[in-house]
Amino acid sequence: MSILQNVRLLKKMHGYLNRKSTGTPENFAHRLGISESTLYRIFQELNDEGITTKFDSLLASYYYEGDLDILSLFK
Secondary structure: HHHHHHHHHHHHHHHHHHOOOOOOHHHHHHHHHOOOHHHHHHHHHHHHHOOEEEEOOOOOOOEEEEEOOHHHHHO
C-alpha cells in the first residue's frame, strides 16, 4: 500500500471513528477494504502513538477515548 493510500485509509477510519459509526470489527474492516487482522494491527499502532480507541458494544462501534485522534498524527 502506498503512502497516499495509507493516508486515505487513516482519513476514512477517522471519519467512522469520529461519528462512532464503525460497526463491528468485521464490518469496519470490510468497509475499509482490509482484513480484520490488519485493522487490529492499525489499532495497535495507533495505541502505540497514544491514540486510544475502545469498542462500545451497545453502539456496536469503536470510538476515540481521550483527546488524541488520527489527525493528531499529522500535526
